[in-house]
Amino acid sequence: MFKRSTLSLGGTALCGALLASGCANHLQQRSEHEERVERKLLDHTLQVDIGEPKSLELPQRRIRIHEQKTFEVTEFEVTRNYDRYTPYQPWRELYEVPLGAVAIVAGVGANILNVFMLGHLPDSVTKDWIDNGVAGINPFMNIQSHGRAQQNLASIDEVQRDRRTESTSLPWSERPVEVQAGTQSYTLTTDRSGVLRLSLLDSPFAEQDLSHVMRLRISVEDDQDNVRSDISLPISGSLRGKLLEAHALIYDDLEDDDVSQWVHRVKRLSELGLEEEASELEQSLIELTHNDPELQKQFLKSLTRDAGRLVADPQASN
Template sequence: MKPHIAASPWLLLLTGLLLGACAQQPVTDGERVERQLLSHSLLIDAGDQPVLALPQRTLRITEQRLYQVSRLDARDQLIDQTQEYQTLPWGNRAVAVHAGELDTELHTDQDGILRLNLLHDDFINLDYDNLRALQLSVTAEDGTRAEHTLLVGRELRGKLHEAVSLIYHSLEQDEVDEWARRVHRLAELGLQEESEQLENMLILLTSGDPQLQADFIQALEERE
């Protein structure tokens, strides 16, 4: 019967280092690595709901590339071949938007995020009654293209007209009760973000007139 010899921890460590070095296979003198692009695509992720129920929608756009990576030895003989998949954000890039008779261009942030808002200045002159869909598209330098369509719900179309009036029509000739009504009505329409933005803007604008600001805050509280 052969005696059992316990493996030295130093021997195990050395073996692990050697195996790790073999697995990584660094490029040595005379070797070279070639990368061949197999496919290139763009993806517009607009969430699970194809129909817009609110004026805002956050989209994430990514770029995918699939490479074939070949490792050649000093005699140009193939020793290894793998595939490498790369996903990058479509950061600080243009997104074309077609909405009714409007064609405009928006831009993603550095993380490839686009925040779409139909109550933004770019869209407030649209014929909302006849706005059925938004077509978004992105195009890379090599012609690779992706498109996505978002439908505009009937209920939202009805809200957009009123919301534009509540947000953008002049406030200068109105009393504080009308200001409070606008803020409250936006919230009733389910446009909480716009309601809060209008309220904050009016509080900021009245910061130089404490009495007017106090009257506005009181008018808001009376409508709660």
């Protein structure tokens, strides 16, 4: 009695487990294809071009900075294969069993008809109807359903298509540059083209006495790849001797001076060989006298007579 009840309980449990788990109805495997590119950094350098001449003879200098990288580029063709299946749901057997029986009968009829049609009926009628019918009457399997299909990654296949070396050269665009002048160090920024516009008569150098500074040390660094480049830009002795006087000519108060002193400033900057600074000061004084046409005319006349400079009268274009 005990043995019989034990066997009955075991059989019930086994049937329950089969009904609960069921069998997944496997569908056709699906594949996805894509291309993958790997870039391995081989070399990374920063190049600082201080231009010509190698020593600083004028207060201004445009310094170009480029970042060069060399990569090993490998291209792969990747195929991902997925196993697809219809998950088992026991409650669907309530309607799949009768539908399965109908599908088997219809499939057998279609195969008989296909004999007379010389095999012209598609497999979706002659074969799939029978397969779905068998799955339908199987209490442990559902009929295939693409709408309920799930998938698992089965394998990944990679095939190398190409391997090559690529180099890039990009401007050090809007990035920091450290400039050391004697004991002072300043952080400047390049423009979008990777050009550092250096002027010893502008801030922050204008506030420093550079008469005893022999050279500027220019440094750029990429912390991410721990790449650094340093270069020295000597300052010529003649330029160092001009900076203090040029600074006073440019930045000392203009409004307390008369026209002759303005002309003297422009003329003296030109004599020092600082023609760009002379032209900028000249333009600033013309703008300063914009609201006083008589004073402006007197200034322009003195520039031509006493400094030998050819300046267009801004009033003539109005």
